[in-house]
Amino acid sequence: MNKVALIPRFQDRAYTGAEADDRRAWLEEISEVELKHIGSSTIPVESLRGNIENPIGSVQMPVGIAGPLTVKGEHATGTYYVPLATTEGALVRSYERGMALLTRAGGVTTHVFRDENQICPVFQFDDVTAAVEFCQFLENNTERIREEAESTTNHGKLLGCTPTMVGRDVEVCLRFSTGDAHGMNMVAKAADAACRWIRANSNANSYSLFSGLSSEKRPSGRLLSAGKGKGVVAAAEIPAKWVRLYLHTTPREICDLWRRTVIGNMMANAIGYCGHYANGLSALFIACGQDVANVVNSAVGVTDYEVTESGDLYASVTLPSLTVGTVGGGVALGSSRECLDLLGCFGAGKARKFAEIAAGTVLAGELSFAGALVSSEFVDAHENYGRNRPSQD
Secondary structure, rough: OOOOOOOOOOHHHHOOHHHHHHHHHHHHHHHHHHOOOOOOOOHHHHOOOOOOOOOOOOOOOOOEEEEEEEOOOOOOOEEEEEEEEEEOOHHHHHHHHHHHHHHHHOOOEEEEEEEEEEEEOOOOOOOHHHHHHHHHHHOOOHHHHHHHHHHOOOEEEEEEEEEEEEOOEEEEEEEOOOOEOHHHHHHHHHHHHHHHHHHHHOOOOEEEEOOOOOOOOOOOHHHOOOEEEEEEEEEEEEEEHHHHHHHOOOHHHHHHHHHHHHHHHHHHHOOOEOHHHHHHHHHHHHHOOOOOOHHHHHHHOOEEEEEEEOEEEEEEEEEEEEEEOOEEOOOHHHHHHHHHOOOOEEEEEEEEHHHHHHHHHHHHHHHHHHHHOOOOHHHHHHHHHHHOOOOOO
């Protein structure tokens, strides 16, 4: 492609099927690449406003189904079949094995222990004394700041305002409830309104809306302690006989693997400990219309294995920063809504349910992954179900 040209805009018919068709035809002409699959989208272009710019169609991603997964949560109760969008052979089969194991053992218990989003602006001052005075100003004016923030949204609620001094700067952690939406755009708008009021009524010289402290779409140790999004735990006690039947190993061997690999993760300076959270989360996020970049923070967590007094396996995952939503964003578009509907998780009042199913899915993947490593089946599984020699079973 040697031609340099501006991507065409069609203001008279923006976000129409004709606009997308003409833009795609223009791209095919200058690139000499046929885009028939991209152009065969079933999502109406008219519904894409606010989700994407310069639309030309949509991409296709294979979707598999894994299950049954029995969940015993506060918000998700029942047996689910989980859609996973991926091109990695053996992934769906692996998660399916873990789900079948959990279901055979009586199900996975889940609990949402935190539900908030965060944004952390930073304010600048002349000196440390001014910064100290500012921290007192925030404490004295919390209710007024809350009013300014919540004036921009019908759903967001300011839960807290915590300052941290760094030299003569002050980083302010604003914690929000965002209902069933991921809500980053919501909290950014609310925080900006609050910051404008703070700047006009305090001794701050200036502010930046994002300081980096909140770890939006980037991994950090803070995600383990402070959390961001839904904090969820999923756990199950699995009889040793089912561990042997499904994973071809024993609870003791699983725990021995955990101990050895914890050491390796420590030497690597890993944040948290897990086998492969990102595999299941990214497949679930793509299928269900989530903001896939949030896999970066959602995949920070801790997997734990214990041998019980009776010789069974107690397994758990803790996801302190799982960022999911069931309203807003792209969840209502095409196949995203269909996948959420499969789980009974589309719309208001369903985000915590979806978070609990996601945590159960992650635990299933961790168990299957650990079993494959201990039993030396990992490579064989990819040979049997991957692109090299796909099994027809």
